[in-house]
Amino acid sequence: MSARFQAALHGARDTIPMLVGALPFGIIFGTLAVASGLSLGATLAMSLLVFAGSAQFIAVSLVASGAGLAVILLTTFIVNLRHMLYSASLLPFVRHLPQRWRVPLAFWLTDESYAVVQHHYHDAQTPMTHKHWYFLGSCLAMYSNWFACTLIGALLGHALPGMAGWGLDFAMVATFIGIVVPMLRTRPMLVAALVAAVVALVAHPLPYKLGLMLAALLGVAAGVMAERLNARERLEVADEQL
Amino acid sequence: MSSFEVTLIAGMALITFGIRYVLFAAGHRVRFSPLVSQALGYVPVAVLTAIIVPAMVIPDGQHWQLSLDNAYLIGGLIAILIAARWRNLLATIGGGMLAFFLWRWLAQGLF
Numbered sequence: 001m002s003a004r005f006q007a008a009l010h011g012a013r014d015t016i017p018m019l020v021g022a023l024p025f026g027i028i029f030g031t032l033a034v035a036s037g038l039s040l041g042a043t044l045a046m047s048l049l050v051f052a053g054s055a056q057f058i059a060v061s062l063v064a065s066g067a068g069l070a071v072i073l074l075t076t077f078i079v080n081l082r083h084m085l086y087s088a089s090l091l092p093f094v095r096h097l098p099q100r101w102r103v104p105l106a107f108w109l110t111d112e113s114y115a116v117v118q119h120h121y122h123d124a125q126t127p128m129t130h131k132h133w134y135f136l137g138s139c140l141a142m143y144s145n146w147f148a149c150t151l152i153g154a155l156l157g158h159a160l161p162g163m164a165g166w167g168l169d170f171a172m173v174a175t176f177i178g179i180v181v182p183m184l185r186t187r188p189m190l191v192a193a194l195v196a197a198v199v200a201l202v203a204h205p206l207p208y209k210l211g212l213m214l215a216a217l218l219g220v221a222a223g224v225m226a227e228r229l230n231a232r233e234r235l236e237v238a239d240e241q242l
Numbered sequence: 243m244s245s246f247e248v249t250l251i252a253g254m255a256l257i258t259f260g261i262r263y264v265l266f267a268a269g270h271r272v273r274f275s276p277l278v279s280q281a282l283g284y285v286p287v288a289v290l291t292a293i294i295v296p297a298m299v300i301p302d303g304q305h306w307q308l309s310l311d312n313a314y315l316i317g318g319l320i321a322i323l324i325a326a327r328w329r330n331l332l333a334t335i336g337g338g339m340l341a342f343f344l345w346r347w348l349a350q351g352l353f
Contacts (some may be wrong), residue, residue: 021331038245042247049255058293059254065303069246073253080261082286087265088274095269106263170314170342171335173297174321176290178334181325183287192284193291200292201299203304212292220281227280 007130011137014120018112019145025053026146028171029060030153031163036064040154047150050109051143054179055079057172062209071209078216086114093121097132105132108139188230192223294318309350317342 001009014118024048033043039062046056055076062072086109094102117135157163184190196219203211243251265272274282298318300306307315321338326336 024335031256039243039247042243042251045243045247045251046254049251050258052254055254055258059250063250067254069249072250072344073257076254077257077261078285079289080258081282083258083262084265085279085282085285087262088272088279091265091272092267094266099267102266103263106266107259109262133291148255167313167342167346169297170317170341172343173294173314173318174335174338175331176294177318177321178325178331179337180287180290180294181322181334182329189284189287196288196291197295200296202298204300209297212289215292216289219292220284223284223288224277224281 004130004133007133008137008140011120011134011139012141013115013137014134015113015116015138015141018116019141022053022112022142022145024171025175027156028152028168029053029056030150030155031157031168032057032153032172033060033150034154034157035163036060038063040158043154044147044150047147050076051110051146052076052080052083053110053146054176061169061172066218068103069210075209075212077215082111083109086118087109089118090114090121090197093128094132094135097237098144101132105135108143110139110142113138113142186227188223188226191226192219195219195222285342313346313349316345 029047030043033046033056034040038046046059050056058075058079059072062075074190087106090109094105097105113135116138120134121131180193184193196215200211201213203214205211206214298312298315299308301312301314310316317338320341321334324330324337325334
């Protein structure tokens with residue numbers, strides 16, 4: 001077995017826990033997409049071409065609620081902005097690669113693969129030579145798993161049209177809670193979440209899901225301000241101690 | 243596929259890929275200002291919270307339902323407790339959905 005292939009296989013193997021986590025998410029996405037009125041072809045195409053779980057979920061729920069194209073695309077942009085952070089953090093490790101590598105690796109960069117791959121890049125035990133093959137292996141495992149789950153979910157949704165009323169949309173709420181709550185480790189993060197929550201409720205009647213945008217913007221601003229205040233407070237305490 | 247679907251998917255695909263690729267493409271020439279990278283760190287929490295909370299409190303998209311027979315609210319609160327205690331995504335999804343379905347089943351009889 002070539003060293004490259006072995007590295008790719010290693011990457012896929014290390015991604016298995018993430019595949020298990022994405023399994024219900026993908027299946028539920030498939031059923032919900034069909035329930036919200038998307039065709040089978042569009043559902044599969046979205047998983048193949050967009051490949052961004054949370055953005056796909058939100059887009060589908062926006063389609064069901066009758067939101068317009070511009071709102072959905074703007075929401076996609078905002079929800080996926082975090083990926084820019086991931087690519088910023090991986091940039092030092094991929095900037096030596098030719099574009100034919102950087103293009104597909106960027107296309108397949110998800111939360112899950114980022115978590116696995118950045119960990120591997122920071123592991124000094126293994127040589128750097130084949131780490132982009134490891135990256136590729138992780139991505140391909142996520143991608144094929146996501147497509148297979150979408151297909152299963154969409155077929156289930158077609159076979160059991162009543163599934164739309166089962167309350168499966170709660171799975172998205174539970175998934176997002178599972179992502180957000182562990183992130184609330186610092187006071188500024190908590191402030192950002194609280195402000196976003198209150199604004200989202202108060203501004204909910206605004207048209208075109210503008211309440212969501214407003215809540216996201218004010219939440220981010222509140223988090224940044226809280227972090228700065230926190231830092232200043234700490235500096236003042238340090239000054240007093242001197 | 244309808245033309246709405248084609249535009250929707252093409253637009254989402256371009257936006258998503260653009261965000262993931264722009265820095266990889268630029269390679270050496272990019273540096274974030276400290277304010278931008280700081281703000282980016284709060285994006286996931288703010289966005290996801292702004293989605294979660296109305297889904298729990300306003301499940302029909304129209305009316306506030308701060309009541310015990312709202313399974314989205316109770317299931318969500320239980321999911322938050324599970325997530326805070328165990329920090330495990332699968333446990334949160336599984337436990338939260340179990341709580342949601344149990345509560346909905348109970349609420350139909352009780353309330």
